[in-house]
Amino acid sequence: MKPPAFDYLRAETVSDVLEGLAQQGGDARVLAGGQSLMAMLNMRLAKPKLLIDIMRLKELRRIERKGDAVVIGAGVRQADLLAWPELADALPLVALALPWVGHMQTRSRGTICGSLAHADPSAEMPLALVALGGEVLLRNAKRRRRVAAKDFFAGMMLTARADDELIEAISLPVIKGSRFAFREVARRHGDFAIVACAAMKIPTGVRLAVGGVADVPTARNWPRLEGSALDDALNAFAYDLGARDDVHATARYRRDLVRMIGRDLIGEVLQ
Amino acid sequence: MTRLKADARHSVRFTLNGRPAEGEAEPRMLLSDFLRHQLGATGTHVGCEHGVCGACTIVVDGMLTRSCLTLAAQADGCDLKTVEGLAPSADRLGVLQQAFRRNHALQCGFCTAGILMSLDHYLAKNSAPTEAETRDLLSGHICRCTGYTPIIQAALEAAAKLASSKKETSDA
Numbered sequence: 158m159k160p161p162a163f164d165y166l167r168a169e170t171v172s173d174v175l176e177g178l179a180q181q182g183g184d185a186r187v188l189a190g191g192q193s194l195m196a197m198l199n200m201r202l203a204k205p206k207l208l209i210d211i212m213r214l215k216e217l218r219r220i221e222r223k224g225d226a227v228v229i230g231a232g233v234r235q236a237d238l239l240a241w242p243e244l245a246d247a248l249p250l251v252a253l254a255l256p257w258v259g260h261m262q263t264r265s266r267g268t269i270c271g272s273l274a275h276a277d278p279s280a281e282m283p284l285a286l287v288a289l290g291g292e293v294l295l296r297n298a299k300r301r302r303r304v305a306a307k308d309f310f311a312g313m314m315l316t317a318r319a320d321d322e323l324i325e326a327i328s329l330p331v332i333k334g335s336r337f338a339f340r341e342v343a344r345r346h347g348d349f350a351i352v353a354c355a356a357m358k359i360p361t362g363v364r365l366a367v368g369g370v371a372d373v374p375t376a377r378n379w380p381r382l383e384g385s386a387l388d389d390a391l392n393a394f395a396y397d398l399g400a401r402d403d404v405h406a407t408a409r410y411r412r413d414l415v416r417m418i419g420r421d422l423i424g425e426v427l428q
Numbered sequence: 429m430t431r432l433k434a435d436a437r438h439s440v441r442f443t444l445n446g447r448p449a450e451g452e453a454e455p456r457m458l459l460s461d462f463l464r465h466q467l468g469a470t471g472t473h474v475g476c477e478h479g480v481c482g483a484c485t486i487v488v489d490g491m492l493t494r495s496c497l498t499l500a501a502q503a504d505g506c507d508l509k510t511v512e513g514l515a516p517s518a519d520r521l522g523v524l525q526q527a528f529r530r531n532h533a534l535q536c537g538f539c540t541a542g543i544l545m546s547l548d549h550y551l552a553k554n555s556a557p558t559e560a561e562t563r564d565l566l567s568g569h570i571c572r573c574t575g576y577t578p579i580i581q582a583a584l585e586a587a588a589k590l591a592s593s594k595k596e597t598s599d600a
Contacts (some may be wrong), residue, residue: 158477162434165455165501173429195497196478199458206434208455210502225567236491260568262482262546265491266498347567 160198164372171216174209174323175298181207183320184233188212192267193275217325224245226328228253228294235264235282247331250289250355252315253339254362260347270324273309276316279350279369281341283310286373288355288366291329295322303328310373333360335391338422341369344405351406352414356422363418363427365391370398370411381427391419432501442506444469445513448585453500459493462500463510473509473541475570482569485542486510487549511541514548524548524586533582535573543569547583555591560582 168174171196178185184206188194197203212218218231220241229238235258238251240245245252254347257280258264258272273293286293286306293309294320295302309317318324341353356418357364359378366376377394380386393417399409432438437452440462440570451466458477458562463469463486473483477496484495486511514522521529534540543566550565557565562583566576 158456159461160456160499162454162456164434165432165499167430167432169429188499191499191502192479192494192495196501198456199477199496208499212502234491260482261550261565262478262485262492262494262568263497266493295514345567346564 158199161201161204163205166207168208168209168211168214174211177207177209178321178323179298185209189231189271189322190267192263192409193271225331227331228326228328229269231270231324233267233269233367235267238269248329250337251285253337254285257281257341269280270327274324276310276314278372281353284353284355284366284368284374287376289329291327293324294326294328296325297321315374338424338425340418340422352411354418354422356426358426363423367398370400391416440500440504442503442508444508445510457500457503458496459498469510469512469542470509482542483539485545487545492546492549511544514544518589521540523589527582527586531578531582533574533578535567539569539571551587557587561598
């Protein structure tokens with residue numbers, strides 16, 4: 158339960174980070190709040206040769222409103238975003254989901270982008286990114302690129318980030334005039350979600366995004382459905398997610414939760 | 429840019445409970461182990477070592493921090509507060525500690541250091557917490573002895589006492 162040996166690089170500029178990643182590639186890992194990566198190191202599920210600490214970089218600590226989007230830098234901690242005065246107005250879904258991320262004692266250190274980099278299928282921030290249709294801003298020593306949320310998560314704890322890329326920030330759209338709902342079932346508040354759901358009203362009807370069931374957070378759009386048509390749509394979605402039995406819950410229980418929470422949340426946002 | 433080599437020990441300096449502290453650590457050394465083994469500050473306990481149990485919780489630069497999920501090297505230059513800094517003097521307990529004692533809020537005491545740090549940090553910012561807020565805060569800690577009820581009683585009692593006498597730092 159102690160980390161393996163690695164070099165530790167305290168970056169003072171973003172180019173320090175990008176150079177380190179370019180040189181060491183897949184043997185380097187970016188250390189931000191450490192709330193996922195340090196646990197992976199302690200359990201030796203990750204064995205990098207180099208850790209690049211980015212938390213002394215002030216330029217990555219920004220939350221900026223840019224037009225109809227909010228850009229959240231790689232160094233922004235979950236507690237920083239929760240304390241951002243504009244959060245409830247600009248990103249109401251994130252305001253609902255963020256208190257479910259870990260505990261106060263881990264949100265104080267953990268970052269938003271770190272949670273996305275870790276890509277746990279039951280985590281709340283990846284779910285919010287997919288539900289809102291946000292983007293991940295990646296950068297290596299030579300170029301920058303933007304990846305849409307639905308293309309970013311490639312599988313359980315796998316993302317589209319290349320070995321030499323830093324998640325520099327994410328961009329979340331500010332969606333006005335919609336309604337949002339979020340709910341999660343876990344053994345205790347703050348534990349990993351057995352099922353987490355986010356719903357939002359969209360111009361053509363409704364969107365439901367589900368985490369904790371498939372290997373990536375998954376969203377589906379429907380027109381306004383009611384009664385048995387909604388039940389059938391939710392049932393088909395629950396099966397399409399490919400739930401499996403594990404130590405926390407059976408596949409059937411997960412499908413039940415998707416159907417029940419999905420119906421409740423859709424009712425809430427379409428009221 | 430500072431690159432610390434994996435196989436060498438490097439100087440780590442920070443402020444611990446208001447006093448300068450210094451030691452040497454390999455990059456892989458956890459802050460929890462650095463506190464206990466290099467500095468002898470064994471008040472901070474180590475339970476699960478993956479951030480779940482909360483026993484090792486301390487305050488770093490005003491942030492509640494799992495010291496087992498933090499490298500000693502990350503704490504270089506920071507301001508640390510551990511359970512050793514809670515009592516106003518060696519023979520007196522603070523208000524929160526007294527409330528724990530009165531309410532039997534600890535039995536084996538293994539989780540207590542972390543819980544005290546979380547509550548001390550929280551009560552300093554929230555002078556009138558509700559029971560629900562206190563329970564939410566305690567969800568970041570695991571206690572296998574008390575069933576949590578006496579911890580919640582102690583926290584609420586300490587909050588009331590601190591609120592009624594802001595200047596008081598001890599009831600000894």
